[in-house]
Structure formats: structure tokens, C-alpha cells
Amino acid sequence: MYGALWRLMPGPWPVKLLLCLVLVFLVVVVCFLWLFPAIAPYMPFNGNSVHSGLPFPGPVTSAI
Amino acid sequence: MKWLRWGFRTVGEVLITVSLFLFLFIAWQLWWTDVTASRAQAVTVHALEKGFGPAGTPRPRAADPQATLTKVPFGQAFAIMRIPRFGTDYAVPVLQGTDSDTLTQGIAHYSGTAFPGHVGNFAVAGHRTTYGKPFANIDLLQSGDTIVVETKANYVVYTVDHHVIVTPDQVAVVAPVPQHPGVQPTQAWLTMTSCHPRFSATQRYVVFAKLVRSIPRASGLPASYMAVPAGTVG
Numbered sequence: 011m012y013g014a015l016w017r018l019m020p021g022p023w024p025v026k027l028l029l030c031l032v033l034v035f036l037v038v039v040v041c042f043l044w045l046f047p048a049i050a051p052y053m054p055f056n057g058n059s060v061h062s063g064l065p066f067p068g069p070v071t072s073a074i
Numbered sequence: 075m076k077w078l079r080w081g082f083r084t085v086g087e088v089l090i091t092v093s094l095f096l097f098l099f100i101a102w103q104l105w106w107t108d109v110t111a112s113r114a115q116a117v118t119v120h121a122l123e124k125g126f127g128p129a130g131t132p133r134p135r136a137a138d139p140q141a142t143l144t145k146v147p148f149g150q151a152f153a154i155m156r157i158p159r160f161g162t163d164y165a166v167p168v169l170q171g172t173d174s175d176t177l178t179q180g181i182a183h184y185s186g187t188a189f190p191g192h193v194g195n196f197a198v199a200g201h202r203t204t205y206g207k208p209f210a211n212i213d214l215l216q217s218g219d220t221i222v223v224e225t226k227a228n229y230v231v232y233t234v235d236h237h238v239i240v241t242p243d244q245v246a247v248v249a250p251v252p253q254h255p256g257v258q259p260t261q262a263w264l265t266m267t268s269c270h271p272r273f274s275a276t277q278r279y280v281v282f283a284k285l286v287r288s289i290p291r292a293s294g295l296p297a298s299y300m301a302v303p304a305g306t307v308g
Contacts, residue, residue: 011084011087011088012087038098041095041098041099041102042102042106046098046099046102046103050103050107051174053103054275055274055275
């Protein structure tokens with residue numbers, strides 16, 4: 011699939027390389043700004059835990 | 075044979091891609107969340123300081139300055155925590171409520187526990203790693219260390235008493251009398267909870283501090299309270 015991507019890029023190899031780097035950068039930006047913040051709360055180490063045993067509403071929170 | 079080779083190569087490439095994404099996620103979680111959250115929390119502290127007004131200047135007193143701090147909307151920043159042990163520039167906003175969102179924005183106050191300086195337990199949680207990691211060095215706190223909680227009305231000064239390491243289900247640490255649920259409180263406590271060990275959520279590192287005094291904001295905070303304790307590393 012990386013081979014196919016390389017062949018898909020137009021122009022001589024420096025142009026191909028530049029386009030690939032731009033593509034990688036865009037993927038990282040999308041991950042950092044939207045994808046990762048969206049999935050982080052579902053990670054087991056980020057979840058709030060206990061909801062019981064308190065004389066008031068509000069969980070005892072897990073904060074790594 | 076040709077198809078087999080293509081298949082192996084594609085599987086290999088997919089696995090490499092997945093591992094790159096996992097490394098990228100770790101970088102985001104451990105590094106980038108810190109960068110952005112620290113910046114955002116500094117902005118919040120600045121806004122709070124502005125809202126509180128300058129220290130040491132008498133202002134027209136509200137009917138009861140403490141009354142403003144019995145009800146804070148969920149998610150709102152209402153105090154600044156300063157811990158000289160963590161450096162004189164250490165200042166982190168305290169927000170109402172402990173969900174994953176408020177925890178990324180600063181130190182989170184357990185809803186239903188006392189407010190700063192009030193009799194009972196002012197219980198807060200903070201990240202040990204990631205999202206600005208306000209309690210990264212909670213294990214460096216020693217008994218006698220000063221913790222200042224700055225509100226619109228007061229500088230509330232606590233000193234560290236002791237710490238415990240418990241499992242996350244030990245909710246009695248945030249009881250009005252820490253670890254004695256059901257007992258009527260007579261003192262003002264501060265309880266700080268964070269994850270333990272670092273990078274893990276299996277236990278909680280809990281520090282208990284006792285109220286020393288509440289100083290009206292108009293009087294200003296004596297500099298001695300912000301002195302960095304001896305033996306502080308870094």
C-alpha cells in the first residue's frame with residue numbers, strides 16, 4: 011500500500027517526497043486535533059471509576 | 075506465490091501502520107496534552123487573577139464573602155492552588171466537578187465536598203501525568219508543606235499532614251472527616267488525590283492537609299507562606 015501511494019504521487023521523486031511528507035503531516039494533525047481527543051476518554055487509563063459509597067453525587071475520579 | 079507475497083507484504087504494512095499510530099497516540103497523550111493543557115490552565119489562572127482583583131487593596135466587602143463559594147456551577151474555575159514545594163510559579167486553576175473534562179482543565183473539586191476554608195473536607199483530584207499534570211510531584215509533598223488556595227475572598231492556607239496510598243474504591247478519603255465517613259467534621263481539611271504509581275491508574279496517592287488560617291484577600295498573602303521549602307529538588 012505504501013508502494014501504491016508512492017506511485018500515485020505525481021511528478022519527479024522530490025515532488026513525490028514532498029507530497030508524502032505533507033500527507034503525513036496532515037494525518038498527524040487530524041489525529042492530534044480530532045481523532046485522539048475523541049477516543050481518549052474511552053481509554054481504560056482515562057476513565058472515571060467509582061460511583062458508589064459517597065454521601066453525595068460525584069465519582070471518585072481516576073486521574074492518571 | 076505472487077499473491078502470497080503480496081498478502082504478506084500488505085499484512086506487514088498494516089501492522090507497521092498500526093504500530094505507528096499507537097506510538098503517535100502515546101506521543102499525543104504523554105506530551106501534546108501537557109503542552110496544550112498547561113497553556114490553557116495558565117490562561118485560566120490569569121483570568122481568575124484578573125477577576126479576583128489585586129491583592130492587598132481593600133475593596134467593598136460583599137455581605138458574606140464566603141457565601142459566594144457555596145455554589146459554583148459545574149465546570150467553572152473558582153480558585154487557584156499554589157504549592158511552594160512545586161515552585162513559586164506553580165499556580166493551577168481549581169474547577170468545580172470531577173469529570174474527565176474538568177480534570178484536563180486543572181485541579182478538579184469533588185462536587186459535594188466542602189469549599190476552601192470551610193469545616194469539612196475540601197477534596198480535589200488532579201492528573202499525575204498528562205493534561206498539565208498538576209499533581210505530577212504529589213509524592214514530593216512532606217508534612218508541614220504549605221498549600222495556598224486562593225479564592226476571590228481569601229487566601230486559604232493549609233499545611234500537609236500525612237499521605238496514604240489506597241485503591242480507587244477507598245472513597246472514604248474524601249469524607250468530611252477523611253477516612254471516617256459518617257463522622258461530623260469539626261476541622262477544615264484539604265484532600266488531594268492523584269493516580270499512583272505514575273502512568274498507572276491502579277492506586278491513588280492521597281495527601282491530607284489541615285487548615286492553618288484563612289487570610290482575607292484585602293490583607294494580602296504574607297510572603298513567608300510562599301517560601302520554597304528547603305530540600306526542594308528542581
